[in-house]
Amino acid sequence: MRRSMSALVLAGALALTATACGGSGTSGSTNSGGTANVKVGLITKTDTNPYFVKLREAAKAEAAKKGADLIALAGKFDGDNEGQVTAIENLVSQGVKGILITPNSSTGILSAIKQARDAGVVVIALDTATDPANAVDATFATDNKQAGVFQGKWVKGTLGSKTPKLLMLDGTPGGTVDDFRHNGFLEGMGIAAGSSEIAGMENTNGDQTKAQTAMENLLQRVPDANAVYTINEPAAAGGFQAISAAGKTKQITMASIDGSCTGVQNVKAGKIGATVMQFPAKMAQLGVDAVVKFAQDGTKPSGFNDTGAQLITDQPVTGLDSKDTAWGLQNCWG
Incomplete structure (x- = not known):
């Protein structure tokens, strides 16, 4: 019953979203590239996180530019695999040529992806890779491990000779992106998993309110922490x-990953020491273009396509490439 109700809710959302996000009738009817009425599906992890809002907006704009129709759906929350499975089924039934997805579960979504591909739909992962990666036709994403390395190297360089007493505000347990960033950060810091220098860890699901509570709890247990x-x-x-x-605030060095305009402003204000900028609009644009290309001539995208990452800080570390917040505010998203 839960699955059936989810399907009904998402089917209603599908009809509304198709109306809101489809390319205009004018652009579709006059486009000379043969993309009129090409349907592109987009499934994000949630529809509230600013990162995925920007990704959706960029996909919508690119679809309109190409004369295609974008049908955008999302999980109800970060980690909602069942909602994404139902969304794939709905998009296939709507006759999409391709599906762009930021999977909530890199393994739990595989069966639904296979069914879509078996039906002739090209499937592209955005932001988050599937496991295995070849479960989709192609991936357009940040190298999240490398982004974590950048974050870790900056924190290590900023601490200097101090011995780290590290607190970790993690995301969702078992998430592919979460694991890559976590492990990359430790690599950048030169800290082994299980090291005594890791003083505490809490899961936050990437949510601000949960993170505040988690940090309050961690600081009660580890009042002398110096890195986050x-x-x-x-x-x-x-x-x-x-x-x-x-x-x-003067005791603790903290960095992050995303590169939103709000995040870069927080770096400028000294609330975050540094952030690693991602480029979600680029992921969305490349994904839409790949589906349109497939619709035009049958060419499928392939492999992992790194869309880049850039460290943003006003406190540069010697030997570590970075841009300042002035550059960041010119290139941020959201």
Whole structure:
């Protein structure tokens, strides 16, 4: 019954979203590239996180530019695999040529992806890879492990000779992106998993409110912490609220990953020491273009396509490439 109700809810959302996000009749009817009435499906992890809002907006704009129709759906929350499975089924029934997906579960979504591909739909992962990666036709994403390495190297360089006493605001347990960033950060710091230098860890699901509560709890247990890893900028914002309330802003070095305009502003204001910028609009644009290309001549995209990452900080570390917040504010998203 739960699955059936989910299908009904998402089917209704599908009809509404298709109306809101489809390319205009004018662009579709006059396009000379043969893309009129090409339907492109987009499934994001949620429809509330600013990162995925930007990705959806960019996909919508690119679809309109190409004269295609975008049908955008999302999980109800970060980790909602069942909702994404139902969304894939709905999109296939709507006759999409391709599906762009940021999978909530890199393994739990595989059966639904296979069914879509067996039906002749090209499937492209955005932002988050599937496991195995070849379960989709192609992936357009940040190298999240490398982004974590950048974050870790900056924190390590900023701490200098201090011995790390690290707190980690993680995302969702078992998430592919979460694991890559977590492990990359530790690699950048030169810290082994299980090291005594890791003083505490809490899961936040990348949510600001949960992150604030998690940081409050961690600081009660580890009042002398001097470094904080954050899975994303909402987690960093929540962490900062707790750190500030505890009067420990000068004691703790914190960095993040995302590159939203709000996040870059927080770096400029000194709330976050650094952030690693991603380029979700580029992922969306490349994904839409690939589906349109497939619709035109049958050419399928393939492999992992790195869309880049850039460290943003006003406190550069020697030997580590970075851009300042002025550059960041010119290139941020959201």
